[in-house]
Amino acid sequence: MSRHALIAIAMAGAGVLGLIFTLSSHGSVRDDIAKTYRKVGTEKAPGNPGPDRKDTLVYASPKSVSRTASDIVDKHKPGDRRATESGVFLRYSDDIVSVVPPPKGSTGSRILVDDEEGGYHRDFFFVGGFWGTYSGPAGAFRGGGPGTGK
Amino acid sequence: MRALLLALVLAAFVAAPAHAGILSPDDAADLAQSLADAQEEQDVCYGWQVDNNFGAGPDIGSSTGGPGVALELDRPGACARGIVVLDGSIYYSCDSCEDSDRASVSIRSSGMANPPTVADLKGLGIDPGGLTGDDDDTTLVNIVEALPLLVADRGNAPYVAYEAAATVPATDHATGKPGSDVLRDTWIWLVLCGALIVLGPAFYLYKRAQQPHRTAPAPTPPAPARPSVPPPT
Numbered sequence: 322m323s324r325h326a327l328i329a330i331a332m333a334g335a336g337v338l339g340l341i342f343t344l345s346s347h348g349s350v351r352d353d354i355a356k357t358y359r360k361v362g363t364e365k366a367p368g369n370p371g372p373d374r375k376d377t378l379v380y381a382s383p384k385s386v387s388r389t390a391s392d393i394v395d396k397h398k399p400g401d402r403r404a405t406e407s408g409v410f411l412r413y414s415d416d417i418v419s420v421v422p423p424p425k426g427s428t429g430s431r432i433l434v435d436d437e438e439g440g441y442h443r444d445f446f447f448v449g450g451f452w453g454t455y456s457g458p459a460g461a462f463r464g465g466g467p468g469t470g471k
Numbered sequence: 472m473r474a475l476l477l478a479l480v481l482a483a484f485v486a487a488p489a490h491a492g493i494l495s496p497d498d499a500a501d502l503a504q505s506l507a508d509a510q511e512e513q514d515v516c517y518g519w520q521v522d523n524n525f526g527a528g529p530d531i532g533s534s535t536g537g538p539g540v541a542l543e544l545d546r547p548g549a550c551a552r553g554i555v556v557l558d559g560s561i562y563y564s565c566d567s568c569e570d571s572d573r574a575s576v577s578i579r580s581s582g583m584a585n586p587p588t589v590a591d592l593k594g595l596g597i598d599p600g601g602l603t604g605d606d607d608d609t610t611l612v613n614i615v616e617a618l619p620l621l622v623a624d625r626g627n628a629p630y631v632a633y634e635a636a637a638t639v640p641a642t643d644h645a646t647g648k649p650g651s652d653v654l655r656d657t658w659i660w661l662v663l664c665g666a667l668i669v670l671g672p673a674f675y676l677y678k679r680a681q682q683p684h685r686t687a688p689a690p691t692p693p694a695p696a697r698p699s700v701p702p703p704t
Binding site: 325326328329330331332333334335336337339340343344347349350367368385386387388390391394397398399400401402403404405406407408409412413414415419421422423425431437438440441442443444445446449451452453454455456 | 505506508509591594595596597609613616617618619620621623624630631632633634635636639640642643644645646647648649650651652653655656657660661663664665666667668669670671672674675678679
């Protein structure tokens with residue numbers, strides 16, 4: 322076998338191995354939060370009940386809200402995000418992660434992991450109209466203004 | 472009848488509130504209300520002022536005066552833990568100009584030991600450059616609404632309490648599902664690996680095409696007939 326053939330096989334082999342490693346080593350944000358933070362509870366998911374619904378998982382972080390959100394985003398880039406006065410909300414393909422202040426008297430922050438429906442319901446005051454439909458009372462920014470580009 | 476309709480349309484147009492800057496009046500009012508709620512919990516006053524060069528007037532608002540009103544600093548006690556104001560500017564270049572659109576923000580504060588910074592905003596993934604994008608209004612609201620969170624993060628005031636929605640209209644639901652998380656996180660590696668898989672065989676084919684073609688050896692010419700030598704006598 323010629324030297325060129327060996328180089329070609331090595332390149333393609335490295336590509337295949339890299340592909341397999343990349344896809345197999347990528348975990349979900351849900352799994353990563355479960356490994357990284359201390360679980361403090363489980364709540365019934367808000368919204369309509371259904372067989373596919375997942376309970377809300379509650380975790381505690383020793384770091385501040387923005388630092389915790391930044392740590393999560395560094396590992397798993399969200400599809401969309403909202404930063405508000407009461408927390409940071411991260412949207413993934415199947416999950417919504419809410420990083421919010423801790424209960425009064427505690428330090429650090431609280432992380433709520435919901436499925437899409439649960440997160441949208443729970444954080445409706447903050448993401449309603451941004452990530453979906455909004456027909457509730459006025460009281461939150463809806464976005465989508467006219468803008469003024471050139 | 473046609474004249475009446477025209478008059479009504481004209482009246483509606485004239486009566487519409489003037490739209491200053493990039494936020495609609497409703498959105499500016501909502502934003503000011505959010506800041507007012509934060510001020511109530513934190514004793515910190517907030518405001519924003521973003522100038523622009525497209526002649527629509529600046530975006531101004533505050534937790535003390537509402538939309539269109541700059542922060543009022545003559546309210547003793549209301550801002551016991553300090554004030555934080557977002558200053559910004561949006562510059563659109565002309566179509567024929569060489570320079571590009573740009574936006575910048577800064578955070579002005581007083582009476583606060585450890586005020587938030589623009590770097591904190593970027594740490595939250597908020598890019599002020601978005602003020603010149605299609606979602607300029609959403610970017611501005613994200614920036615301004617994050618200020619109370621950053622003030623609390625830095626220990627200047629308590630957090631604004633998070634309240635989950637108790638009831639949501641049955642018709643409201645999430646839309647516009649984001650794409651695959653795997654692709655979003657690993658696309659660069661997938662592209663690189665895919666390139667290796669394609670380039671390997673391509674490299675081999677290229678090198679093979681470069682090699683000179685092997686040709687069959689030319690037939691050796693027949694040996695010349697030896698001249699007949701007369702035998703020695």
